[in-house]
Every structure is written in structure tokens, then in C-alpha cells.
Amino acid sequence: MIEIQSQMSERALELLSLPEGHPCFLLDVGCGSGLSGDHLTEEGHCWVGIDISTAMLVISPVPDVALDREVEGDLVLGDMGQGMPFRPGTFDGCISISALQWLCNADKKTHSPPKRLYTFFSTLYSSLTRGARAVFQIYPENSEQLELITAQAMKAGFTGGMVVDYPNSTKAKKSRFKNMKGKSVKKTRDWILEKKERRRRQGREVRADTKYTGRQRKPRF
Amino acid sequence: MKLLTHNMLTSHVKGVTKGYPLLIKATEVKVSEVEFNPQFVSRMIPKLEWSALVQAAEEVGHLNDLPTELLPDYENNEEFLRKVHRVLLEVEVLEGSLRCPESGREFPISRGIPNMLLNEDEA
Numbered sequence: 001m002i003e004i005q006s007q008m009s010e011r012a013l014e015l016l017s018l019p020e021g022h023p024c025f026l027l028d029v030g031c032g033s034g035l036s037g038d039h040l041t042e043e044g045h046c047w048v049g050i051d052i053s054t055a056m057l058v059i060s061p062v063p064d065v066a067l068d069r070e071v072e073g074d075l076v077l078g079d080m081g082q083g084m085p086f087r088p089g090t091f092d093g094c095i096s097i098s099a100l101q102w103l104c105n106a107d108k109k110t111h112s113p114p115k116r117l118y119t120f121f122s123t124l125y126s127s128l129t130r131g132a133r134a135v136f137q138i139y140p141e142n143s144e145q146l147e148l149i150t151a152q153a154m155k156a157g158f159t160g161g162m163v164v165d166y167p168n169s170t171k172a173k174k175s176r177f178k179n180m181k182g183k184s185v186k187k188t189r190d191w192i193l194e195k196k197e198r199r200r201r202q203g204r205e206v207r208a209d210t211k212y213t214g215r216q217r218k219p220r221f
Numbered sequence: 222m223k224l225l226t227h228n229m230l231t232s233h234v235k236g237v238t239k240g241y242p243l244l245i246k247a248t249e250v251k252v253s254e255v256e257f258n259p260q261f262v263s264r265m266i267p268k269l270e271w272s273a274l275v276q277a278a279e280e281v282g283h284l285n286d287l288p289t290e291l292l293p294d295y296e297n298n299e300e301f302l303r304k305v306h307r308v309l310l311e312v313e314v315l316e317g318s319l320r321c322p323e324s325g326r327e328f329p330i331s332r333g334i335p336n337m338l339l340n341e342d343e344a
Contacts, residue, residue: 023261025225025268046261047308048226052338074226078337080343085233086335087241089268119344123233 005097009036012095012135013043024092027127029080030099034071040095047073048091050080052102081116083123090127094134101138104145114152121156129187134158189214222335225309228269230335232256232328233323240271243281243319245280251333252283255310256304262302265309265337266295283312 010014018024023044028037040047054077078085081103103117124134140146192214196206232240271291278284287304295301317333321327327344329336 018249023258025265038260044258045224048229050337074223076222076226076230076337077334079339079344082339083233085231086229087231087270090229 001219005035006039008097008137009039009095012036012137013039014096015135016093016095018045018093019158026091027084027086027091027094027124028073029096029124030102031073031075034073034075036095036097037071037073042073048076049073050076050078050084052077052079081111081118082119083119083177084127086123086127089129091132092129093132094124095130096134096136097111098137098139099142100136100149101145104141104148114148116157117149117152121153121158125157133160153175222314223259223272223310223329224281224312224314225265226335227277227314227319229308229338230254230319231268232324232326232331233264233337234321234324234339237321237323237326240321242270242276242322244322245314245317245319247281247317247330249314249316250283251279251315252311253268253313255306257303257306259299259302259306262309263296264307265331266291269309277309278312279309280314281314283308301326 016026023046026045026047028038028047028049031051032053034049034065037047037049049071076085080099103120106221128134138146138149140149176215193209194211196209200206227243227245228306230241230243232243234240272289275284275287278287285304287308288301292298293318294300295305312323313329315333317330319330321328
């Protein structure tokens with residue numbers, strides 16, 4: 001069990017495609033006992049973990065799992081469906097191993113899974129830096145669940161797709177990785193303005209910047 | 222809770238617009254040794270709210286000689302980076318609470334872990 005978790009964390013980190021040799025500031029959603037976080041530490045990154053379970057993180061008389069394990073990441077007790085309590089542009093990347101499916105269950109009558117999913121994804125999106133990625137490992141119960149998750153993530157601004165490892169395996173280990181990239185950098189107005197500046201510096205002839213710069217054109221263009 | 226994390230934490234209670242920075246009331250603080258990585262510290266500095274960091278360091282009694290304003294050309298100033306490293310990663314609040322500057326709502330910190338769970342009416 002621990003080995004599988006460890007492998008999944010390794011795979012998630014791989015999918016994050018962080019620049020080589022750069023220590024990054026990452027978020028581990030549903031970090032639990034810190035198993036996945038350990039991997040981040042091993043690769044030289046600094047991370048913050050958030051989990052709803054006190055038993056895992058532990059702030060009670062029950063034996064501490066994460067604290068006992070002397071986890072390097074900074075831990076926060078929180079409910080992902082209530083939103084990420086971080087400032088915009090905080091993290092260089094996010095991983096989440098086997099945690100997202102919890103948002104799909106309505107534990108209380110007042111909980112609406114789509115709303116909680118959207119709250120989670122939209123606040124996560126904002127807490128990531130431009131171009132940062134979020135990788136989620138999940139075991140979806142069915143395709144409806146997967147669609148629900150994808151829909152809310154897209155609504156929040158994420159783009160990306162799914163990577164299915166071992167699609168032909170009939171054994172229970174059907175592990176699906178969702179690889180969602182936040183914030184496409186190209187073609188935004190800022191990017192266009194920067195590019196024009198660059199070309200001016202190169203001495204090229206560039207049109208003036210107006211309110212029409214970067215504006216969405218009609219389809220016939 | 223490290224001060225680096227604190228610098229990023231805000232109150233996400235429904236209706237609160239200025240839930241940052243959270244005011245620290247620390248009853249137990251720990252200082253440990255963490256490997257110094259100048260590249261990481263240098264990269265994190267632009268992300269920080271400097272005044273909030275200074276305020277937080279003061280609240281936990283570890284301001285020492287940390288400058289109140291960011292020094293220009295800090296990337297090459299090792300002494301400065303070490304001071305920042307110490308405040309960001311080596312000082313930890315173990316017990317205490319975080320208070321929202323707008324609503325006064327308190328988030329307790331126990332065993333180094335801040336409790337950001339919201340009540341039904343706050344989410």
C-alpha cells in the first residue's frame with residue numbers, strides 16, 4: 001500500500017514537469033500522513049500540505065501520524081471543498097493523491113458536490129502561479145464522477161487532460177492521473193504587449209498599442 | 222506553522238474581503254535548523270508580502286535585524302538571504318492562534334498545525 005502511494009507520488013511529480021534543479025513551492029492536497037509529501041521533500045521542494053483529517057495530521061490524543069513521521073512540509077488542517085485559504089499566485093504546482101473523490105460524496109445534506117468541487121478548483125486555480133500545473137491521481141467510481149470533476153475543473157479555468165496508466169490492466173489497480181494545466185500563458189493581452197515591446201526593442205516596426213490590442217476577433221478573421 | 226506558510230494564508234470565510242494578513246498570537250514558538258538554499262529563498266522573495274512578513278516576525282518575537290524594507294539586489298546578498306531564510310523556514314509557531322484582521326475570527330494553531338476548517342455558515 002505504501003509502495004503504491006509512493007509510486008503514485010513519483011508519477012505525479014513527474015507529470016508536474018517542474019524545471020530541473022529548481023526547488024519549488026508546492027501544495028499537496030489531501031496530504032494525509034505526508035507520504036506523498038515526502039517525495040516532494042526528497043526532490044528538494046518545499047511544500048504545504050492540507051488535509052481534513054485530524055487523525056492523519058493529528059491535533060488530538062490519538063497517535064500522530066504525520067507529526068510522528070517528522071514530515072518536512074508545513075501542514076494545514078482544512079476542508080478542500082471550502083476552498084484553499086491561500087493568496088493568489090502562491091504555489092508553483094499542486095499534487096493530490098487519492099483525495100479528489102472525497103469531494104464527490106455529499107457527506108452532509110447541505111453539501112452540494114458540484115459546488116464544493118467548483119469552490120475547490122476555483123480557489124486552487126487562483127492560488128497557483130501562472131502556467132503552474134495541478135496533477136490529481138484518482139480512482140473514479142464511474143464515468144459520471146469523472147465528468148463531474150472535469151466539468152468543474154474546466155469551469156474554474158483549468159485546461160488539460162487525462163493520463164491513464166495501465167489502461168489494459170484488468171487488475172484493481174486502475175489508476176488514473178488527471179493532468180490539468182492552469183493558466184495558459186500564450187495569447188493573453190499581457191503576453192501580446194510584451195511581445196510587441198520586445199519587437200520594438202529589436203528595432204522592428206510595430207503597431208501602436210490601443211484598446212483593440214489582443215481583443216477577440218470575429219470568426220471570419 | 223512556518224512564517225513562509227503564514228505569509229500565504231488568508232481567511233477564506235464567506236463575505237470577508239480583507240482576510241490578510243492574519244495576526245499571530247503565539248504562545249509557543251520553536252526555532253529549528255533547516256538547510257539553507259539561497260536559490261529557493263531568492264525565488265520566494267518576490268512572492269512574499271514583505272510588510273506582512275516583518276509584522277509576523279515581530280509578533281513571534283523573531284524580528285531581530287530583519288530590514289523593514291526589501292533590499293535592492295538581494296539575490297547576491299548572502300547575509301540578507303540567510304536572515305530571510307531563518308525567518309521564513311526556521312521559525313515555527315507551535316501553539317497559538319491566527320486572527321482575521323477584518324472579522325476578528327480566530328483560527329487556532331495546535332502542534333504546529335493551523336486549523337482552517339470553517340463552520341457551515343462561513344463557507
